[in-house]
Amino acid sequence: MMQVHRMFEIIYLLMHKKTLTAKELADQFEVSPRTIYRDIDTLCEAGIPIYTTKGKGGGIRLVDSYILNKSILSEKEQEEILSSLYGLHAVSGDTEQVLSKLSGLFNKTSPSWIEVDLSQWGADDSGKYQLLRTAILQQRVIVFDYYNSYGQFSRRRVEPLQLWFKHKTWYLRAYCTDKEAVRLFKLTRMKRLEQLEDIFEECPLLRTDGLLPDPPSRQTPSIQLVLRIDASQAYRVFDEFEEEQITKEQDGSWLVTVEYPEDEWVYGYLMSYGPYAEVLAPAYIRDILKERLQLAANRYL
Template identity: 30%
Template sequence: MRATRLVSLLLLLQSRDRMTARELADALKVSVRTIYRDVDSLGAAGVPVYGEPGHEGGYRLLDGYRTRLTGLTAAEAEALFLTGLPAAAAQLGLAAETTTAQLKLMAALPAELRERAGRVADRFHLDLPPWYLGAERTPHLAPIAAATWDQHALRIRYLRWAEPHEITRTVHPHGLVLKAGNWYLVARGDGRFRTYRVSRILDVDVLPQAFDRAEGFDLAAHWADYLAHFDQRRHRETAVLRLSRRGLERLPRLLEPAVVAARKTTSGPDAAGWTEVEIPIESVEAAVPELLKFGGDVEVVAPEALRAEVITALKAMNRTYGG
């Protein structure tokens, strides 16, 4: 375990010009004291690693030093080819670079690992868009990605749900996220971070001025926090339903996981097998088509506005079918 950590520490220093003991400890999930001991061990083994004091200091390798680690394990070689997203790379304008990098990696691998890595690419394929939905059109993704990488400001014209629907903003792009086949831009503007669905960006201009990234910004942590609060922001209302036994069984299949996880049983089952539950909803309008999926296995108890809308929809369907 320690040998693996020493190799990881060495590769971190090789890939980054300079890292503090705290940064190394956080990356390797150990204590700063452990990093001090590991650096001493590397030095004793002849690795030219040295520390620089001060605010801008940290550990670094002697200029020009490169490890002579020439081998990957079989599992590591296979994993490298599972991380490739050719479709995503193509959307970002990096298809040629991705192909070239994979070819170079394959050429550098020993024959036995080359065969195993190639076997993974032959047997596993990642198709990101969900069933029955095609990939969204993102004609502006490549320039947005370039600006994100080069830290250039963007002026975007964006179509949103709230009024006014079409807005223009100047933002500092901090990251791109691919979620369920859809691209999202995380950008800072007016002192706060917002998330923009790239397919809803109508026009984009890459501005000449560069910007400094927000200190300490972590894209993965930001996205995790955004998702954790997304359903709370979206589901602002609640509905009380009566569900039959079959309706209760179908609940996980017919409603989204966040709603199912947040449901609360308020009473039942009664003698007829009906159970009363409370669920979060986005709005009355959004809830009606979701509840109609249950057919006769659901009754809306509250709010009255939702009950009235469901009754109106059922009456309209009854007229359509000649009832």
């Protein structure tokens, strides 16, 4: 592995410094000139066009205008590698050096077709993502304050496994030592996040198996809702629902049929539309919302 890394660095240096002597490369990598010549022979056998010249101004150099893709990677493979690294850079922020080197080797300018910002508007969450990334890769236990979907507060101690992005939201998949089961934690609800010195040994089954189901007593039943949403809310309709769930009415309003788990979240979500949405079915949901809206109105009377 050390030899491969050194040969990669040799190519990079030759592309930027044009000509180097065996002694200069040997000093750079703290090896003998003989080792450098062996590396050069290996690179030549792999199809890298390196040649040496003797005399004043001589040394080791690459064929002019050489780029890495002529020998190893296709154009598509280069683009896929750079795009993947830019995605990682958005989360970790520590791939800039690798990106710079590969962009130079591929003779490509930095792709600018996408920009990823994981923070909320007006907030900087980059530290949270970096801490979680480090904890996952180093298998370090973390603790944090958490409010679940029932509004219950707890201090959690977990073994982090993966970051998940699902339905516009980031989650942490982790083994909760208190519940002794794998759980999903919404990142926006995780506060006072800390990484401990404790190292955990990951069970392979936890990585490959799906989420363990909640106990039956905590499973949330789903309901099918029929909503009429005002025409002025088109931006929300197309942000929040699938096309097959939406029907446009003659008056310009939107008829939406959607299935959601029935819990506190769905009541708050429906109320977030204010006067711009009406629940047509089921009838008992209408009654629940009437009662909650009345209680809310009483606070201002």
